[in-house]
Amino acid sequence: MLAGMALALSELPVELMVRHGLERRVCDRGGEREVQFLFADADRLLPVWRNGRLQILRWGNRRGESAHLPCTAWTQLDTVQNGGWSDRAIESVVVPATMGLDKGVWYRIRQGIRGLVALDERGGPRVYVICEPSSHYYQVMTRGGSWMPALIDERI
């Protein structure tokens, strides 16, 4: 399961960086720096292309936050396709990503990840990462990860 992702620093406008205090998420592993968004973060966020704009939204729903939405950060592609979210107003979105993280492995992502945005009871948008069964390659690479993010025009 996706444990986090990173976006190249150049992909994030300064205004968003400042507004959401993203500077502390900037990491340098050589070359262009990146901004990391981890599931383990206290403030769990993800960048999302929504309504033609790049936004920073809450990633999923933690226990005690919203009673209206499922307590998870991911949703399965099958669930979405089989109408599992049909009782809520949802939108498909793209989570732009330069790298994904799963079981300690940082791997390159070319464009991004499919996501779904749902509104909580206060109208606050929350993004869920869409997952699908892992390819054999992904399973081996992540030593048994059985779910992988649904990537845009790419299959690892």
Place this chain on the structure above:
Amino acid sequence: MRSFNAIGHLDADCFYVSAERVRDHFLCGKAVGVLGNQGACVIAKSYEMKHAGVKTGMPIWDALRLCPQGVYVKRDFRWYEVLSRRMLDVVRAFSPRVEYYSIDEFFFEVSAGVNLQEMAERMRDAVLREIGVPVTVGIARSKTLAKLVSDTAKPFGALALLDRAAELALLERLEVTEVSGIASRRAARLEPHGIRTCLDLASADRRLVRRLLTITGEALWYELNGEAVLPFYTERPPHKMLSRGGSLGGTVARPDRLYAWLARNVERLVEELEFHMVCTGALSVYIQHKDGSDGFARRMLPAHTDRFDLLMEAANSALAQAWSADRPAIRMHVAASQLRRSGFVQLGLFDAPPERAEAVAKLKREVNAEVGRFALRSGATLPLADVYRDEAQSYDICDVRGKICF
């Protein structure tokens, strides 16, 4: 008579990683590992990852411990071939005689009257400028010396070394296993005779080297002493054997899945036979089991053929002998030998008329050329749907044709 002045060797620096960086600037400056067919092993690494202690062939879980900040990418041999052939074009612009040694290595002959150091630098810079791949160029008096020179000048080096004193200084500081063609087993044969460095080998009695390492080692002795004796191939010589196979992507215990791998490998082999316009007279199957044991079986064919149905029948019989059914398999190779040019083969006395099989083969070729490789394939491969779904599995390093070395 020798018509050239020297031999050059161009070697791309961490080629697969460099190729990924050509199309993906984000990877520049980072520790990058390219993963192999199954996603389990690092088949190429950047210098940043190398400095962290990661070695080629290392499983990803070991690499992660040494280099947790590394970024891993899936290999793409189609892309690497595109860049490889463009590098070949650049090298050919400098020299009319080029050997396409491997996907990232080229030998070239240099005529007399050329400033060799300047040429090495110009060639290195041209490849970087035109293709974006950093390379190292070594020029010396023989192929073996040129390769040693480029190996020691890495990364992004350019060095012409023809002075004997400089050659000897280089050979003195290199272990004999640095010579291409001398691995640990051969080195162990040399060791009792005090031959540990390249200089030891070059200075040893030629007859002793021949006795220890046969004629192959004798050729290396000449090469280290500046006499170019290894053949120089501007075209790949005809294959004596063709084979397809490799890792099974984990352990395979189910007979239907192993049979599916057999069908896949035989189909790939048939592609090669057709491409090289040869038929085979013998088919071998090699199986490696998970417990380390292996099995091998060979079948002589009643007549030379490139027909899938006949080869599959022979391969299936060989598989039954090579595979111990109580042991899961992890690798398979299917090899065709006793190759003969198509059109120069005699039909078997009891063969069914080939028209029907040829029509099927022709249709398969045409559909796959039009729609995509493996779009039309044997029904026996159905248990491998997961493998065929992965686009990257449809093109491997062995599919890059024309190079001398694997």
